[in-house]
Structure formats: structure tokens, C-alpha cells
Amino acid sequence: MNLSAGGAVHWDVALPRTFIFRLKHRSLARGVVLSLGAFAASLRLAGFPHIENLHGSRWQAVAALVALWGMAETARCLARKWSLYHAGVMILLYSDLMILAMTLFLWLYL
Numbered sequence: 001m002n003l004s005a006g007g008a009v010h011w012d013v014a015l016p017r018t019f020i021f022r023l024k025h026r027s028l029a030r031g032v033v034l035s036l037g038a039f040a041a042s043l044r045l046a047g048f049p050h051i052e053n054l055h056g057s058r059w060q061a062v063a064a065l066v067a068l069w070g071m072a073e074t075a076r077c078l079a080r081k082w083s084l085y086h087a088g089v090m091i092l093l094y095s096d097l098m099i100l101a102m103t104l105f106l107w108l109y110l
Contacts (some may be wrong), residue, residue: 008017026077028092034070035096042103060107067103071096 042063047053075095079086 026073028074028077031070031072031074031077031096032092034073035067035099036070038070038103039099040060041066042106046106056109060103064103064106064107066102067096067100071100082110 027082042060045057045060045063047055071093074089074092077089078093
């Protein structure tokens, strides 16, 4: 609690940041959210639900970059030693690679 010159009371509150927003720390959740968000955005930018309106958009380059960032965030979580955690991260990396390939396909070939 701080008192200002006029006698008003100001409360200083420190709100904790969740682990997803701490960019210096490794986070699998951040990588998955970035990749899935980029995939959903890429589908919407291509006009997905209506098959007759499929088209390419230059904004899909941003979705491809976000998918690449999500893949890099997932790759940061790889362990040095083989374990089941390492295998799970490898499976997530493979799914991120498929998302990146689909995003690039929607951007370049439609």
C-alpha cells in the first residue's frame, strides 16, 4: 500500500504471469497452441468450410511463420537423454511438421 501526496491510497498488486507467456522458459503448451492456432488461421484464410471458395491468401505467410515458431518452441523442449518424454516431444514435432506442410500447401498451391 502506497500513500500519495494527496493522501490517496494506491494498492500495488503483482499479478503472476502464466508459464505460457514466459518466453525465456521452455513450454510445450506454447508450442502446441501456436501450431494449432496457425493451422486454424490458415484454414480460415483459405476459406475452408466452403469448398467452392478455396483460395490462397498472402496473409497465410504469417500463419506459416507462426507454425514455424510453434515447431521451434516444441523443439526447445527436447531432452538430452532418451525417455518417454523425449518420444512424446518427437511425436509433437512430427505433428508440427505436418501442420507446417499443410499451411505451406494452403498458402502456395491454392
